[in-house]
Amino acid sequence: MTLSATSTGAKRSTRRIPRADYPVERLRLANGLRVLFAPDRGAGVVGVAVHYDVGFRSEPEGRTGFAHLFEHLMFQGSESLPKLEHFRLVQSSGGVFNGSTHTDYTDYFEVVPAGALERGLFLEADRMRAPKITAENLTNQVAVVSEEIRLNVLNRPYGGFPWIQLPAILFDSFPNAHNGYGDFVDLQAATVADCAEFFETYYPPANAVLTVCGDFDVTHATDLVDRHFADIRFRPAPVRPSFDERGRRRFWRSSTPTSTPPHRRWPSAGGCRIRWPTCPVTWRSSCWPAS
Numbered sequence: 001m002t003l004s005a006t007s008t009g010a011k012r013s014t015r016r017i018p019r020a021d022y023p024v025e026r027l028r029l030a031n032g033l034r035v036l037f038a039p040d041r042g043a044g045v046v047g048v049a050v051h052y053d054v055g056f057r058s059e060p061e062g063r064t065g066f067a068h069l070f071e072h073l074m075f076q077g078s079e080s081l082p083k084l085e086h087f088r089l090v091q092s093s094g095g096v097f098n099g100s101t102h103t104d105y106t107d108y109f110e111v112v113p114a115g116a117l118e119r120g121l122f123l124e125a126d127r128m129r130a131p132k133i134t135a136e137n138l139t140n141q142v143a144v145v146s147e148e149i150r151l152n153v154l155n156r157p158y159g160g161f162p163w164i165q166l167p168a169i170l171f172d173s174f175p176n177a178h179n180g181y182g183d184f185v186d187l188q189a190a191t192v193a194d195c196a197e198f199f200e201t202y203y204p205p206a207n208a209v210l211t212v213c214g215d216f217d218v219t220h221a222t223d224l225v226d227r228h229f230a231d232i233r234f235r236p237a238p239v240r241p242s243f244d245e246r247g248r249r250r251f252w253r254s255s256t257p258t259s260t261p262p263h264r265r266w267p268s269a270g271g272c273r274i275r276w277p278t279c280p281v282t283w284r285s286s287c288w289p290a291s
Helices: 066-073 085-092 114-129 135-154 166-170 184-188 192-202 218-229
Strands: 025-028 034-039 045-052 096-101 106-113 208-214 251-253 287-289
Touching: 034 218, 045 114, 066 096, 066 106, 066 135, 066 192, 085 096, 085 114, 106 114, 114 208, 114 218, 135 184, 135 192, 208 218
Parallel strands: 034 208
Antiparallel strands: 025 034, 045 106, 045 208, 096 106, 251 287
């Protein structure tokens, strides 16, 4: 018996993929703050986020982990709010909040019901204007960050992806090679004056982007942003250095490695040191780059 397929002339239905075409509006305040609006009417919630152009790679030598430590300090009260009030105001609105530190930026956000938009903007503006940097808060957060390192990294059961060790293997320069979580000695050495200088340098409005997305009216949101952020004092954004790894290094094999820079606390054991840009090498013991 022979079976044959016949064309019925019916067209195969095609499913159209929705376009990722969302309205975005931008503006810049006189103090340099960049503002981005992404309205989505009907969502029922709004997100307020501030990204500062500072991360692990901006930390000076002797102050490893400082960007992450300062992120914690930004939740310890501000000009108008006592400690923990930020938490209470967001959570009592039915919202969530958090912050995180990355290689080149630090971000803070709140997601709240649409009716609490002004509250979210006020909270971010208040700590952009003046976080509460005190000796008590600093001592407390050094302990918190140190415990976070112990819990999430050093004492993690069964290990994990060795991302703290990898930068020192992949890169040469201190900004790229050092441990962004921070050395305990460096964290303990942090002072209130160090924190104040870090805030003054890296947390001006001109070094930040405010993003508002969700269920809001752009005209109304613009008025609210101007009301809460426009009077924050202007300070120039810091000049961003180049973090490029200069040049490509040759590889050579020897039983004795070359001298290791002082920031390289995690020498590779039985492996390779790779320069940026990377080049393929065979994984074997005593594989080190030429100096």
